[in-house]
Amino acid sequence: MTYIGIIITFVLIENFILTQFLGLCPFIGVSRKMDSAVGMGFAVIFVMSLASLITWAIYNLILIPLNIRFLQTITFILVIAALVQLVEMVIQKISTPLYKALGIYLPLITTNCAVLGIALIAVRREYNALESFIAGFAAGGGFLLAIVLMAALRERFETEWIPKPFRGVAIAFVTAGLMALAFMAFDKALLKNLVG
């Protein structure tokens, strides 16, 4: 599969949020404001691309030669946790407002199944190092796309009249469901048409 194929796959066809339903916690939690949504999106891109690259290295250079592939989940989580800590420190240093806006959801990327998901998927599909990195970057980009679309919609909700029982998270989940339906239009046939 070409690199463009990988990008289209993870941004549109297998969008982590809207097709695979991974990483919904920050998707709902941080999408209330556009600023923090964009910040979260880029933090996830950073973590995902680095995580998939490092997990590829660990898997192929340590786990396979030593024949201890069964340790992949625990080592991947270790890598992701350390990376998220790093991202947290960097964000706190360079932008305190963004750090405050992301709040609890930033350390929660650690347990974000989307990050572990991309690491495991990249390994299972036997991507090489560059392909893994691009897959991680594209999956993060898919997350950014979904969360930015959601934030744009939710900022509109603030000014709209919504029936009381639907206000807040309820309408957000209904909207996410409708967006997921729309994303079903991107399928494998589309990929074939685009990249052959």
Added chain:
Amino acid sequence: MNLYRILYAFLSVSGLGILFGVGLAVVSRVLAVKKDELVEKLEEALPGLNCGACGHAGCSSYAEAIAVSSRSEEAEEVPLTLCLPGGAEAASALAEIMGVEVDYTESRKVAQVHCRGTRDVSRQAFRYTGVADCNALFALFGGDKICPYGCLGLGSCIRVCPVDAIDCDEQGGVWVDRDTCIGCGKCIDVCPTGVMKLLPYDADYLVACNSKDKGPVVRKYCSVGCIGCKICEKKTPEAGFVVGEFLSHIDYEAAGDRAEQREKAAQSCPTKCIVRNAKPRSGEELIPAAVSADKKEKEESDSKQQNT
């Protein structure tokens, strides 16, 4: 061979763990963010309840706002008296840190439920067996009580209260303990009927009704509702009772010998909806003359005996 695999597994995971640990420790030293000492001091002076009554997201953001406003001329000035739970104490502590004087005159306000219409005295239109949440019940025809103004008694305010000041009995009688209440207003925001209102901390009596319906209508659905008869207003003019929209309320600012007058008013109220602002089960009689059930009287006399 298998032993080697165990060893490899152990070594690789612990090696990675040590590597990441040391790496993060180094990075955290390099990227250390200096904490503002003034903000930390101010934060310590605040109660740390993060209730949001000051209009800031929490105690730390209020402390930060004070610090920022003190440093730059352009920033909007942040008053030191915004903390409701801390009251005068917190205000003076903040003033001491900032090196200024504050004049704290605002009296402490607490929330109270202006309704005593529990399910045994207030008529219901239907039986509700759904989710125990006032807003869910309110979405169904404005609640199961015929009275559209009263307390729904499912305790949404109890769950939202940050200091557990609100209590509820089996009949759905909700009561705020004024000594615990910090006046943050969260219960007022969550209450769908608006029966939860603020009153001064030292309020001795309150009109425990929120019904703006006319007297005969109130009498049909509740035996302890205010019927707007104006007896309290006319008989005890000095007590500060004001009747408007068929509902009596007390003007706590009014002058005069209030305590005695208000007790008189409470006794002369035909529906006994003027009650003492004290915890019902503290052994004190809430309403000067007995209300309805003998059971209540007995309970109260029992607890009285225990107290004496």
